[in-house]
Amino acid sequence: xxxxFLIAGLSMLILGGDALVRGAVSLAVRLNxxxxxxxxxIVAFGTSAPELxxxxxxxxxxxxxxxxxxxxxxxxANIWLVLGIPALIAAINCHQKYITxxxxxxxxxxxxxxxxxxxxxxxxxxxxxxxGLLLAFLLDCAYRAQAHKNAAEVIDDDVEELIEQAxxxxxxxxxxxxxxxxxxxxxxxxxxELTVQGAIEVARTFGVSEATIGLxxxxxxxxxxxxxxxxxAAFRSQPGLALGNAIGSNIYNIGAVxxxxxxxxxxxxxxxxxxxxxxxxxxxxxxxxxxxxLKGHITKLMGLLFLMAYGAYIYxxxxxxxxxxxxxxxxTKQAVQT
Numbered sequence: 001x002x003x004x005f006l007i008a009g010l011s012m013l014i015l016g017g018d019a020l021v022r023g024a025v026s027l028a029v030r031l032n033x034x035x036x037x038x039x040x041x042i043v044a045f046g047t048s049a050p051e052l053x054x055x056x057x058x059x060x061x062x063x064x065x066x067x068x069x070x071x072x073x074x075x076x077a078n079i080w081l082v083l084g085i086p087a088l089i090a091a092i093n094c095h096q097k098y099i100t101x102x103x104x105x106x107x108x109x110x111x112x113x114x115x116x117x118x119x120x121x122x123x124x125x126x127x128x129x130x131x132g133l134l135l136a137f138l139l140d141c142a143y144r145a146q147a148h149k150n151a152a153e154v155i156d157d158d159v160e161e162l163i164e165q166a167x168x169x170x171x172x173x174x175x176x177x178x179x180x181x182x183x184x185x186x187x188x189x190x191x192x193e194l195t196v197q198g199a200i201e202v203a204r205t206f207g208v209s210e211a212t213i214g215l216x217x218x219x220x221x222x223x224x225x226x227x228x229x230x231x232x233a234a235f236r237s238q239p240g241l242a243l244g245n246a247i248g249s250n251i252y253n254i255g256a257v258x259x260x261x262x263x264x265x266x267x268x269x270x271x272x273x274x275x276x277x278x279x280x281x282x283x284x285x286x287x288x289x290x291x292x293x294l295k296g297h298i299t300k301l302m303g304l305l306f307l308m309a310y311g312a313y314i315y316x317x318x319x320x321x322x323x324x325x326x327x328x329x330x331x332t333k334q335a336v337q338t
Contacts, residue, residue, distance in 0.1 A: 006202055009194030010221035013050035016187020018225070021046035022166075023180030029166040030177075048252045049184075050222045053192035055257050058214070059265040061196055064121075067267055069214025070222065071253045072277050075110070076215075077223040078246040078253075079284040080310035085227065086234035086242045087303025094243060094288070095295035098144060102247045103292050105137045109254045110285050114278045120269040127262030134255025195221075211270055212321025215277060216314055243288070243298075250285070272320060280313055 024046055045052075051070055058067035086092060112133060116126045199213045226249055230242035261267060287306070291298050298306075 003198070003202065005194045005198030006217065006221075007198075009191045009196070009198050010218070010224075012187045012191030013053070013195060013222065014191075014225055016184045016191050017046060017050045018184075019180045019187060020049060020184025023177050023184055025163060026166045026177045026180070029163065044248065044252055045256060046184075047225070048249070048256050049188055050191070051253055051257045052260060053188045054195055054218060054222065055261040056264055057192045057196045058210075059261050059267050061200075063196065063200055063210045064268040065209055065211030065270050066196060066199055066214040066218065067261055068258070068269055068273055069211040069277070070218050071258050072273065072281050073215035073219025074223050074253055075250045075281050076277075076284045076313060077219050077310065078226060078249050079288060080306040080313070081220070082223060082227050082230055082246055083242055083288070083298060084303045084306030084310060086230045087298045087306065088300050089231065089234035090237060091300065092243055092291075092298040092303075094291040094297060096244065099243060099247070099292055101140075101144075102137075102244070102251070103289065105133075105140075106247050106250050107282075107285055107289075109133045109137075109251055110282055113254050113258065114274075114282065117269045117274055117278060120267075122258065122262040122267040122269065124263055127259045127264075130255050130259030130262065134251065134259060137251055137255065208318065208321040209270070209272075211272065211277075212317055215317050215321075243292075276320065277317070284309075 051074060054070050055067040058064065058070070083092060109130070112129065116122060116129065119126070195218065199218055200210055202217070203210045203213045226245055230245060233241040258267070287309075288298070290296075291302075
């Protein structure tokens with residue numbers, strides 16, 4: 001039953017997040033909100049909603065490992081998995097406008113998270129710093145767009161297409177818009193609950209930590225929409241979209257997901273994150289730096305290496321995440337007593 005809960009929860013999160021984004025974009029278009037604001041806030045926060053709901057629910061349910069693992073695992077998957085697979089289809093062009101600028105923000109907020117975790121648990125002031133960095137990123141994007149009078153240079157083509165679809169269908173009923181919003185909100189709430197409960201039960205069944213399930217199954221599940229979008233972009237000979245999406249998603253995961261969660265509830269950071277996972281997250285981020293600085297391409301060979309690195313990481317996470325069996329725990333207690 002726990003597997004069904006987990007699968008159903010992740011499915012509802014993905015579908016609910018998509019419905020919420022489409023409904024919110026339709027509402028924003030009706031209110032004549034500028035494309036830039038829609039792209040940087042409504043769409044961006046909407047696509048991060050599954051991760052946000054999982055992290056908040058996990059923190060409130062007393063499963064902080066799942067809350068942190070969801071974000072850290074997603075950020076690793078966004079680089080090595082979501083970029084690795086499209087690169088096998090077509091080389092990813094790293095010579096893109098503002099990509100270096102966004103890369104600096106991603107590295108800054110990633111290093112900041114590691115430093116903040118040294119003073120755990122993550123609480124109100126930690127969350128304020130992460131949300132503050134996200135707001136600084138959004139303001140910087142807005143300034144760049146205003147300076148060049150072109151929002152399309154800051155928000156990607158997929159977001160523009162989504163907004164144009166909403167604008168091109170003004171006859172769409174208010175009931176449909178309200179329906180999408182309700183489906184999205186309900187789907188996210190129920191999906192988060194099922195995912196968290198299912199993940200906790202799966203962790204107990206396999207004898208691994210909740211953090212391990214967050215870093216692997218949940219992280220991959222919540223990254224599936226980005227993966228599907230980047231694969232389709234690669235088949236359309238637009239693999240470069242994957243790079244901007246991955247960097248932006250990583251910034252939002254830390255700034256919005258962990259930041260807002262820390263504002264709501266304290267988050268304990270397990271030692272394994274500081275010993276291993278957070279550093280892998282930083283290594284994944286640094287692995288794309290040479291390609292961006294040299295304005296090169298992530299080739300098929302590098303895509304394969306990214307996937308191999310991700311496979312090795314998953315293997316190591318599962319190995320480190322194994323919990324001692326009850327018999328081993330009893331033996332350890334007896335040894336301590338003697």
